[in-house]
Amino acid sequence: MINKLPYILSSLIVLLINNVYAEETPKFYNDSAEDLFYDSPLESYKMAEKALVMATNMSSTHEIVRAYVNLSRYYTFKENYQRSLDSLYVGVEYINEIPRETAEQLLLSISQNHLILHSNNLTFDQFINSNDEEVFWRKNYNVLIKLSAYYYNNYSYLNANDNLQKALVLAQNLNDSSCIAEVNYQIGRLAVAIEKYDRSLVYFDKALPYTIASKDSLRASKIYSYMGESQMLLKEYSTADSLFLLALSFSSKSTKNHYLVLKNLGKFNFNQGKYAVSKSYYLQALGNMGNNYDSDKAFIFNELGDISLLDHQLAESKMYYDSAIWYSKRFQDFKNLEEALVGLSEVAVKRKDFKLSNELLKNSKIAQSKSTEQKEMEAISYSNAYFDTYFKELQIIDLRQDKYIKDLILEQEKEKTSLLIVLLIVVLLGGVLLVLWFIQTRKNAKLEREKAKVARDHNEELMMINSVLSQSQKELLNANQIKDRMFSVIGHDAKGPLISVRNQVFGLIGKVDKESTVYEELVNSEILIDNVIRLINDLLNWAMLQDEKIELNIEKVDFKEILEANLSLYQQVIDRKKIVFDIDLPSNTILDTDYQLLSFSVRNLLSNAMKYSPEGGEIKILSQRTESSFTLSITDHGPGITEEKMDSIFRMPESFVAPSPDREGLGFGLPMTARFVKLLKGEISLKSELKQGSTFSLEIPCLK
Known part of the structure; x- marks a missing residue:
């Protein structure tokens, strides 16, 4: 402690100077609390208290939660886990109003405290800070509802459902109609999100009576709108139409839900082929949204563009698609961006501008890949250690039932007398x-x-x-x-x-200045065409492997001819990269084997070596022949292969990746080479060192 004293004093002096010259804000005090915690926990606690008071007065939810997290760290340091959890649970009230990073830090702090409590064998009542069963249930109910909303908003539907099911048990224990209706509404909304439309209707039917009785028009409008959407997707169109109109009657023009109902009515009538009615509802929805930059506008403008395209209103359709693209880019909505680009491509086709149409379709493919990545990111599950560890081991106890069991045991003991x-x-x-x-x-x-x-x-x-x-x-x-x-x-x-096109491109490369951008584009085009040809070869061979249609055709084969033929295929690459070959062949290169399978295997190994060899690099080809076997090794001086990749390099890939200038084929080359060598009753192996190069070796029988 004495050794740390100078550092602590210097930190306090700096903090004092900052208090004089810096602007005193909740963020400043929270940052100071985090900086001082490890060296002076008490000073950190005081800073967190100041941050909490100032953030509360300024209604800054983000800084309020940060202050509670900083306070809980001090209580945990003092081993007062109950008070630490109380502080964190107050922060849960704001979990849906703060950045995701802060929310995850809050949940992590809760889980750490619960794990500590569980390891010390403390009971649930000791840290829930209440002996009143109704207060206990209601407090946990509120926490579960807040957490389920957080998980729902972050697409973690499994965790959201888990919390809602527990909240439903507590709402039933409380016998509170408003709580039960709220949970049923939330579960119904979640069922729509995961496309369980029949299930959503059951829960909405349970939530609707109390909602109507309490005259909650906004909630009623949302329920009818969700029910209409579910019925529409279940192809109950007549029922869906009635429900959408009911939702519209309950909604107020001043609420966000009003334009959502109008949007759903537009979508419904569009699916029914009533394009004029659909267009009317979509335009009303846009009018209700005003100048707000709402992300739903991208979808609506896409729909209006489709309707105008069906009516052959090309100028109007282009205007709507352009608007959809603007909003899609603003909100990073790649799905609607892809649809808008496809729509503009169709407009270009109708105007006979096929070059523009082709460019738009290429961009739509890029948007499609981005949309796929976006969906994968949304599928990431945000775990909550508190409910994943604690509630899986402890059930919510019905205290009334527990009391009954104790009375029964006491009565049995009396009867034993x-x-x-x-x-x-x-x-x-x-x-x-x-x-x-x-x-x-x-x-x-x-x-x-x-x-x-x-x-x-x-x-x-x-x-x-x-x-x-x-x-x-x-x-x-x-x-x-x-x-x-x-x-x-x-x-x-x-x-x-494709081969003809590749040869023409190669001819053009020699006529263009290497310093020009056209030269680089031609080189990339040639590489891409080679990759497509390789892709076609991979697909054909892969199809043969899948159908197991390959039959060996053993004949007299000259390996030297195979090697020369395959080297000539890559002569352009060899010349461009100035690759030097060191070839050592035996005098007798006549083998009894299958020409096509051996040629394919050699071609793949040569292609792999040339691909990773640097310019001016050397490739060594060594072959040996004995009375019964023939061995071949091809060594390059490329970047080498990691041990992790060496374990799987001869296995078929589990997914397909489209070829590009940076990637050749589908990744089938080496796996298929291994399969073909195996068909030839041979073996293939690999030795590699990072930054040194790789050696692929194969051994096959040379006699029938």
């Missing part, structure tokens, strides 16, 4: 058991009869399923034949033109 009563109980129990045995015997006989009936029914169902499966098998065989024809078209009709 009388031997006569004990004997009477034994006789009664024996009679009851006898009656239960008789009843159970009859039930078992009835159950056996029912089982036999179910077995007969199941046999009939299995026969029907067998028939359906036979038909499905025929359809699958037909589909497989269609797939084979498609791959045949790809292999023979697509590769030839």
Whole structure:
């Protein structure tokens, strides 16, 4: 402590100077509390108290929560975990009004305190700070509702549902109609988000009576709007129309829900083909939104663009799509951005501007990939250690039931004092058991009869399923034949033109100044065309592997001819990168093997070596032949391969990634090479060192 004293004094002096010259704000005091905590916890506590008072007066929810987190850290330091949790639970009240980073810090602090309490074997009542069961239930109910809203807003639907189900138990214990209605509404809304529309209708029906009785027009409008949306997606169009109109009658023009109802009515009528009515509702929704930059405007402008396009109003359609693009970019809504770009592409086609249409479609593909990434990010689950660890081990206890059990045990202890009563109980129990045995015997006989009936029914169902499966098998065989024809078209009709285009591009490269941007674009185009040709080859070979149609054609093969033929394929790459080859072949290179499989394997290994070799690099090709086997090794001086990637390099990838100038093929080359070498009854291996290079080796039999 003495060693730290100079540092503490200097920190306090700096803090005093900052108090004089800096602007005193809640953020300043919270930052000071965090800086001083490890060296002077008491001073940190005082700063947090000042931050709380000032943030409360200024209604700054973010700084209020930060202040409570800083206070809880001090209480935890003093091992006053109960008071620490009380501070944190107050912060939960604002969890939906603060940045996600602060919210996650708050939840982490709660979980840490609960884990400490649990490890010290403290009971739930000791840190909930209430012995009154109703206060206990209501306090936990409020926390669960706040947390479920936080998880819902952050797309963590599993955690949201978990908290709502617990909140429903507490609401039923409280016997509070408003709480029960609130939970049912929240569960219904969650069911719509996860596309469980039948389930959502059940919960909305439970929430609706109290909502109507309490004259909560805004909530009623939201419920009817959600119910209409669910019925529409369940294709109950007549019911959906009535529900949307009810939602509209309950909504006020001054609320956000009013334009949402109008938007849903527009969507409903659009799906019904009533485009004029749909357009009217969408325009009313936009008018109700005013100049607010609402993210829903992107969707509405896309719909209006589609309607105008159907009416052949191209100028109007373009205006709407342009607006949709503006709002989509503003709110990073890549799904609506993709749809707007596709719509503009269709407008360009109708205007016979095919070049613009093609550019717009390319941009829409980029937006589509961004939209996919966005969905994956939204699917990330934000865990809450408090409910994941504590509530899974402890159930919410019904204290009234617990009291009843204690009274029953006490009564039984009193009855034990009388031997006569004990004997009477034994006789009664024996009679009851006898009656239960008789009843159970009859039930078992009835159950056996029912089982036999179910077995007969199941046999009939299995026969029907067998028939359906036979038909499905025929359809699958037909589909497989269609797939084979498609791959045949790809292999023979697509590769030839692509090779011609690649040769023309290569010819142009030699005529263009290397310093110009056109030269770089031509080089990238050539690489991309090579990648597409490789992709087609990978697809064809992959299809053959999937169908297991590869049959070995063992014949006399000259390995030297195979090597020379494959090197000539890459002569342009060799010349451009100035790659030097060190080739060592035996005098006898005649093998008994399959020409196509060996040529494919050599081509893939050569391509891989040239791809990762630097300009002016050297590739060493060494082969040896014995009486029964032939070995080949290809060594490059590229960046090398990590051990992690070496473990999976010969396995088929689990997902497809589109080729690009930075990526060749689908990643099937080496896995298929390994499969082909195995078909040749050989083995393939890899040795690699980072920044040193890699050596791929294969060994195959050379005689029949």
